[in-house]
Amino acid sequence: MNGYISMDKTLINEGVMFEFDIFVSSSSNSGLKIFKGKNSVITNNDITILSSIEEIFIQEKYKERYKMSLKTITQSISSKEDRKEEFEKHSKEIYSNATLVLENLFDNPETLGNYENSKSVVNDLVGNILDDDFTLKSLMHIAEHDFYTHTHSLNVAIYSMCLGSFLKLDQKALAELGESALLHDLGKSKIDPAIINKDGKLTDKEFRTMMAHSSLGYTIGLKIGIKNKNVLHGIKYHHEKMDGTGYPEGLLGTGIPLFARIIGLCDIFDALTSKRSYKEAMTTFEAVKLIKTHMSGHVDLKLLNSLLLMFR
Numbered sequence: 033m034n035g036y037i038s039m040d041k042t043l044i045n046e047g048v049m050f051e052f053d054i055f056v057s058s059s060s061n062s063g064l065k066i067f068k069g070k071n072s073v074i075t076n077n078d079i080t081i082l083s084s085i086e087e088i089f090i091q092e093k094y095k096e097r098y099k100m101s102l103k104t105i106t107q108s109i110s111s112k113e114d115r116k117e118e119f120e121k122h123s124k125e126i127y128s129n130a131t132l133v134l135e136n137l138f139d140n141p142e143t144l145g146n147y148e149n150s151k152s153v154v155n156d157l158v159g160n161i162l163d164d165d166f167t168l169k170s171l172m173h174i175a176e177h178d179f180y181t182h183t184h185s186l187n188v189a190i191y192s193m194c195l196g197s198f199l200k201l202d203q204k205a206l207a208e209l210g211e212s213a214l215l216h217d218l219g220k221s222k223i224d225p226a227i228i229n230k231d232g233k234l235t236d237k238e239f240r241t242m243m244a245h246s247s248l249g250y251t252i253g254l255k256i257g258i259k260n261k262n263v264l265h266g267i268k269y270h271h272e273k274m275d276g277t278g279y280p281e282g283l284l285g286t287g288i289p290l291f292a293r294i295i296g297l298c299d300i301f302d303a304l305t306s307k308r309s310y311k312e313a314m315t316t317f318e319a320v321k322l323i324k325t326h327m328s329g330h331v332d333l334k335l336l337n338s339l340l341l342m343f344r
């Protein structure tokens with residue numbers, strides 16, 4: 033077509049604007065008609081219409097302007113990808129540093145420095161969760177694929193904070209929730225590893241010993257100087273169940289503190305979606321379905337729905 037050149041269709045994205053008219057084929061005499069006038073914003077509807085059109089054109093006299101747009105759009109796409117890569121790298125660093133801090137904390141829970149370090153891990157995580165959607169997604173991605181038992185607490189903290197952020201908790205509350213989630217199983221550091229790592233079913237006595245870990249965690253929490261009630265309650269009550277069959281106190285429904293309901297749900301969710309030596313990992317959807325079918329009396333169903341929405 034004389035006086036016209038073909039334009040790259042992939043440049044047409046919602047919200048962008050061009051300094052030239054865009055043409056499509058027409059059955060009229062000239063063979064072309066204006067599809068979008070210059071300086072008008074491309075809408076979602078335009079993209080739908082264009083999906084059935086093979087080729088688009090611009091007037092050749094605007095070739096230089098076209099080249100400029102091509103350059104700008106390509107640059108903005110590649111800088112977005114660079115940023116994504118940078119965030120993924122940063123998330124991995126945060127995660128592996130947090131894993132080390134947690135290992136030390138569980139080895140020596142009463143060493144004050146270890147607790148202080150765990151706080152800085154939480155601050156790192158909160159900062160990043162609030163900072164950017166990329167990091168949030170990257171952290172959730174790492175949590176989904178991590179196979180080691182000792183990182184379970186970190187995964188629970190990540191899921192809890194993401195859920196808290198989804199529920200619009202403020203920054204201070206998010207940091208407290210993260211701290212509580214990171215320390216939720218701290219009491220296990222005082223329980224015989226032979227019981228914790230036992231492959232088969234626990235005897236009644238062993239089970240009772242195991243059940244003490246949430247109260248033990250609370251006691252250690254007080255000992256290392258945690259004063260915040262929400263943090264302490266998240267640790268103490270993370271095994272309470274909505275129908276009152278949990279422990280240590282058999283609390284009912286929303287009588288269970290919010291942090292404990294969030295941490296309890298994320299605890300189950302991570303156990304189901306992580307791979308272990310004896311089982312394959314479930315997908316998010318399979319895990320939510322299993323919780324809904326077999327544990328609906330145990331967890332806060334409103335929170336479960338939010339968790340599902342969060343992964344969309």
Ligand SMILES: [Fe+2]
Pocket residue numbers: 216217245246270271
């Ligand atoms: Fe626990």
